[in-house]
Amino acid sequence: MIARNAWRLVEEPESLWGMMLKAKYFKNSDFLNSKCPKSASWAWKCLHQIKEKIKPFITWIVGDGKFIDPWCDRWIPEIGTAQPKQNTNPEPTLKVADFIDQETRTWNRSKLHMHFDQSFIERIVAIPLSSATSRDRRAWELTRDGVFTSKSAYFGLRTQRNQTSEEIWKAIWRTKLPHRIQLFIWKGAKNAIPVRDILYKRMNIGDNRCPRCNQDTETVIHALVTCPYVSRIWQSSILHTTTEQFRDKSLLEWLKFWLGIDPYRRNTNLPEEFPFVACLMWSIWMSRNDLLHNNHLQSDQFILNRALKMTPLHQNPVRQIIATGDSEPHTTSAWRPSRNGWTKINTDGAWDPINLKGGLGFIIRDCLGTFKFAAAVPTNVSSAEEAEIRAIWIAMKKAVELGIKTLEIEGDAAVVVEQLQRRNYRGSWNTEAFLRDIEVWSTNFEKLSFNYCPRLCNSVAHELAQWAKNSQYSMFWASPPMWLIPALGRDHTLF
Numbered sequence: 001m002i003a004r005n006a007w008r009l010v011e012e013p014e015s016l017w018g019m020m021l022k023a024k025y026f027k028n029s030d031f032l033n034s035k036c037p038k039s040a041s042w043a044w045k046c047l048h049q050i051k052e053k054i055k056p057f058i059t060w061i062v063g064d065g066k067f068i069d070p071w072c073d074r075w076i077p078e079i080g081t082a083q084p085k086q087n088t089n090p091e092p093t094l095k096v097a098d099f100i101d102q103e104t105r106t107w108n109r110s111k112l113h114m115h116f117d118q119s120f121i122e123r124i125v126a127i128p129l130s131s132a133t134s135r136d137r138r139a140w141e142l143t144r145d146g147v148f149t150s151k152s153a154y155f156g157l158r159t160q161r162n163q164t165s166e167e168i169w170k171a172i173w174r175t176k177l178p179h180r181i182q183l184f185i186w187k188g189a190k191n192a193i194p195v196r197d198i199l200y201k202r203m204n205i206g207d208n209r210c211p212r213c214n215q216d217t218e219t220v221i222h223a224l225v226t227c228p229y230v231s232r233i234w235q236s237s238i239l240h241t242t243t244e245q246f247r248d249k250s251l252l253e254w255l256k257f258w259l260g261i262d263p264y265r266r267n268t269n270l271p272e273e274f275p276f277v278a279c280l281m282w283s284i285w286m287s288r289n290d291l292l293h294n295n296h297l298q299s300d301q302f303i304l305n306r307a308l309k310m311t312p313l314h315q316n317p318v319r320q321i322i323a324t325g326d327s328e329p330h331t332t333s334a335w336r337p338s339r340n341g342w343t344k345i346n347t348d349g350a351w352d353p354i355n356l357k358g359g360l361g362f363i364i365r366d367c368l369g370t371f372k373f374a375a376a377v378p379t380n381v382s383s384a385e386e387a388e389i390r391a392i393w394i395a396m397k398k399a400v401e402l403g404i405k406t407l408e409i410e411g412d413a414a415v416v417v418e419q420l421q422r423r424n425y426r427g428s429w430n431t432e433a434f435l436r437d438i439e440v441w442s443t444n445f446e447k448l449s450f451n452y453c454p455r456l457c458n459s460v461a462h463e464l465a466q467w468a469k470n471s472q473y474s475m476f477w478a479s480p481p482m483w484l485i486p487a488l489g490r491d492h493t494l495f
């Protein structure tokens with residue numbers, strides 16, 4: 001409850017209560033940066049204490065940038081506050097607004113270069129700016145729309161205290177997996193699997209090199225994830241995951257990533273893939289032992305298939321995809337053109353969680369199902385949700401350009417569609433700017449509806465997004481490209 005009160009002070013500093021406290025405790029700053037004098041009342045001391053605890057979860061979402069102090073406020077994703085360029089002092093009067101060209105609503109790179117190092121500039125220019133100016137907003141980082149909830153505060157404060165290992169254990173335990181695989185993963189997290197590096201250090205066995213590549217030291221992360229021979233298996237699996245990023249990390253980081261535990265990288269889609277990730281790690285370990293003890297080399301395909309067989313069926317995204325691809329789709333789950341007089345746009349976003357490469361795709365068809373326009377645009381994104389929202393954003397931008405007045409937008413991202421149906425345009429640092437644009441553009445339409453459709457009915461947009469992600473080319477088509485025709489044909493034979 002105290003946390004909720006503290007958050008109210010952050011969000012509504014102009015409330016009567018906020019003004020009273022301001023006069024007393026933070027005349028010259030704001031609540032988040034306020035101090036706690038010894039003479040303060042008991043209530044203020046409590047409030048101050050809880051404020052310090054929730055502070056790490058509060059960020060600014062950049063609007064016009066006029067309120068944000070670049071050096072004191074948290075506004076850069078994953079870093080927080082900015083640091084001045086080497087050998088320069090922070091200029092105290094600067095606001096984030098000074099780095100934004102308000103006319104074009106883009107970041108002013110030359111201005112940024114005067115004050116920041118390259119690594120900061122790259123992070124800053126990745127922050128999207130909406131085309132219409134809006135006020136800066138303080139956001140709560142632990143919910144997807146930045147709105148404070150007591151539950152998320154409780155969770156956030158708790159994980160802050162006892163950090164990783166207990167959380168990981170619980171997450172592994174909650175995942176439906178064969179018991180021996182759960183134990184194996186847990187041992188891996190505790191660095192307790194007999195890889196050569198550990199045996200070498202403890203028992204002084206002769207060789208600490210990896211039996212697969214014969215080059216690098218066989219640590220746990222090397223044996224299960226980053227060895228070039230193992231990396232190839234992850235790459236060719238349904239996850240299409242690159243492992244490069246984890247080269248210098250521990251297995252704990254890898255597990256945290258797939259479990260979505262790290263608060264700065266939380267993503268609701270990843271935990272669904274965890275059972276398969278766990279089974280593949282186990283299968284890779286089995287093949288390593290077979291190689292070491294029996295001198296028998298198992299094929300990548302064999303290792304992948306064994307992991308698939310071990311993955312519990314209802315949690316197996318891979319099997320679901322195969323199953324729906326093989327069977328004849330049911331007629332009620334087929335794509336349909338929009339109602340008379342309406343134009344339909346199907347959108348989809350694709351995303352690779354490891355290299356952060358993404359793709360946006362959309363296709364415009366009229367009420368007879370006739371192809372009007374399609375696009376595939378590669379982009380760097382930091383979550384699946386961002387990719388989905390940006391796909392809708394770019395589709396709407398095109399619809400406005402084409403002067404479409406009656407529009408139905410259809411996509412398979414249920415959470416995003418549901419949010420737009422409620423006309424809720426709040427997001428996080430990487431989505432809010434796009435949602436604001438969507439809000440502004442929606443006034444251009446006489447009729448506009450957002451609808452959810454199952455993946456199967458969205459296959460054309462899906463292929464466009466995948467194409468953009470894989471090719472990294474931007475393409476716009478006024479008539480369909482050859483490779484898209486089979487997917488278009490499928491939609492047509494079905495309605």
Ligand SMILES: [Zn+2]
Pocket residue numbers: 210211212213214215216222227228229
């Ligand atoms: Zn190796």
